[in-house]
Amino acid sequence: MEVDKGKGEAEETRKVAEADRDTVTLKSSDGKLFEVSKEAAARLSTVLAGMIAGGSIDDNGTDLKQIGSEALENVVDYCNKHANSIPSAALISSSISFNTAPFKEPEEWERKFVDRLSHDALFDLVEAANFLGMERLLDVTCHKISEMMKGKSPDQIREVFNIKNDYTKEELEEIRQELAWAFYDD
Amino acid sequence: MDLLPDDVVANILGRLPPCSVAGCRGVRREWRATIDGRRLLRADLLPLRLDGFFCRATLLDSQTYFFAPPSAAQGIDPRLDFLGEEGRDYANIVDLCNGLLLLWDRVVNPATRQWIPLTPFPRPCAGMEGFFYRLILAYDPLGLMPPPPHCSVVRFPIVPIYNDIDFTDDSEWPPSTFTIHIFSSAQRVWQERSFVRQGAPTGTIADMRHENDGCHRRAVFFRGALYVHCQNNSVIRIALSDNKYRMITSPATAENQVFHHGHVCLGKSDKGVYSAFLSKEDEWPWCRVWLLDESCHWVLKSNISLRWLAQNFPFDNTDKYSRPWINNSTKHVHQARVVQDESEWDFDSGVTLPDEISDSTDVLITYGTVFLGFHPYKEIAFFSYIQLKSGILSFEYIKGPRVGRLN
Known part of the structure; x- marks a missing residue:
């Protein structure tokens, strides 16, 4: 789907706000329905903005087959919280002008929002944010995950995130050796 | 995941x-x-973490100093005792690059305690009789050379002040085809390599006839190219892979500023190759920093007075910015291993240099400020500030407008 990522989006957002309904209904992979403000959805998600502008929103629930109900609930929750918090000018501009604004530290409520999530829920949410083109939410969730990884050894990272080690012993030794000459002492 | x-x-x-x-x-x-x-x-950002740094700037003497938080430095032997008696005789460090040290007869890794010997120096290239030489170490720990990573040592000619050489005073220097010897740790031999100049020359033999204040003229190895601070303050960029070189005018000269008292210093940091210029303005130290962009132009990054720093230097060793550091050289050894601190040095908790400078009447008798070098991957410059009154040698770092203290 073509999504207009440029200045057209603000105009689309205004159009959306003038439309009949001010919410959209989203349907998770397991069939649960969630309502979210059309304005927030269009502002925070490039994919939803595109669907709204393109008229591919289904009043009976727009199918989002890739997103489970728990993740979708978090997405909707995030949109609502975002609509309630007064977004700073920087936030608005970062969600409209793409990839130009540097990452802005999560705000207090955003931090709390991701901190309460389990690992699985966090990974489902990061995937949903990626799928829906929610730049800010992706930023906040990726930031959270990277914070969790900092300072951990490969073994600890695999353990914490339940990642299967697909290296052989020899390969691991080789990777270690690539850095060894200069930096490690046996 | x-x-x-x-x-x-x-x-x-x-x-x-x-x-x-x-x-x-x-x-x-x-x-x-x-x-x-x-x-x-980012292989170019290595070393992967900064546990400490060696410093060759002339401080109280011309020894090499090693600074590190005590815990981080425990695996490193900056005094090179592992070389034994024979090695120690040659333990004058002539160059440093990404954690490796170059001595006159070998390349040493003080972290792994390994070394490789250099083979005897080759005879000068044809027509180069009478020149002096400096040795420059080029080492990229990850990537650009085939694994295991190898280093090169460049024997770089210095134009002598008095010796007779086969070049007239008005000859361009370096010549349009510049031939030098390079030692490769992979082959363990010196090889003669010729580099062809791209672009214009920046000086003649006469311009290069300056005293060799060796400690201030450094070389940087970045993304496969060697940048050497030449005698007329120009920088020569030698692309080791494609046999070309080009000359880059010093930023101080390029901006047509006349700096009579001060030092131009070359270094590598976060975004690549930097040049710092430390001078005095109204009797206070002043620092300018330029970054070399991809088209080999200097971009001014910082232009700042160090007056506030000089006036407000925290000589109280117990303040919150103070940390124990080891200061090791072959002459002075302070093994102040007091605190176990496993974390990387926190360079962000400095204080902020104010925009306005108060008219303090305090007069500090200073030996001056010395530029030590750049942090390898953060835009921080290290300075030493020597004050006669208290006799304390202290080290400062500056990040943009921030200043903190390493004691």
Whole structure:
């Protein structure tokens, strides 16, 4: 789907706000329905903005087959919280002008929002944010995950995130050796 | 987490510091492919973490100093005792690059306690009789050379002040085809290599006839190219892979500023090759820093008075910015291993230099401010500030307008 990522989006957002309904209904992979403000959805998600502008929103629930109900609930929750918090000018501009604004530290409520999530829920949410083109939410969730990884050894990272080690012993030794000459002492 | 799309994994890993990214290559195959494929690990930012730094700036004497938080330095032997008596005789450090040290007869890794000997120096290239030489170390720990990583030592000619040479005073220097000897740790031999100049020369033999204040003229190895601070303050950029070189005018000269008292210093940091100029203005130290952009132009990054720093220097060793550091040289050894601190040095908790400078009447008798070098991957410059009154040698760092203290 073509999504207009440029200045057209603000105009689309205004159009959306003038439309009949001010919410959209989203349907998770397991069939649960969630309502979210059309304005927030269009502002925070490039994919939803595109669907709204393109008229591919289904009043009976727009199918989002890739997103489970728990993740979708978090997405909707995030949109609502975002609509309630007064977004700073920087936030608005970062969600409209793409990839130009540097990452802005999560705000207090955003931090709390991701901190309460389990690992699985966090990974489902990061995937949903990626799928829906929610730049800010992706930023906040990726930031959270990277914070969790900092300072951990490969073994600890695999353990914490339940990642299967697909290296052989020899390969691991080789990777270690690539850095060894200069930096490690046996 | 196994199932996250590649883009998301790259997004997450891209936020990590270099040492963590390097570790993540060992988590699983796809991560390594992502990190390598997208060049998330900045090989040019190595060393992967800064545990300490060697310093060759002339302080109280011309020894090499090693500064590190005590815990981080325990695996490193800056005095090079592991070389034994014979090695110690030659333990004058002539150059440093990304954690390796170059002595007159060998290249040493003080962290792994390994070394490789240099072979005897070759005879001068044809027509180069009468020149002096300096040795420059070029080492890229990750990548640009085939693994295991190898280093090169460049024997770089210095135009002598008095000796007779086969070049007239008005000859361009370096010549349009510049021939030098390079030692490769892979082949363990000196090889003669010729580099052809791209662009204009920046000076003649006569311009180069300056005293060789060796400690101030440094060389930087960055992305396969060697940048050498020449005698007329120009920088020569030697591309080791494609046999070309070009001359870059000093930023101080390029901006047509006349600096009579001060030093131009070359270094490598976060975004590449930097040049610092330390001078005095109204009797106070002043620092300018330029970054070399991709088209080899200097961009002014910082232009700042160090007056506030000089006036407000915290001589109280118990203040919150003070940390114990080791100061090791072959002459002075202070093994102040007091605090166990496993974390990397926190360079961000400095104080901020105010815009306004108060008219303090305090007069500090200073021996002057010395530029020590740049942090390898953060835009921080290290200075030493020597005050006669208290006799304390202290070290400062500056990040943009921030200043903190390493004691």
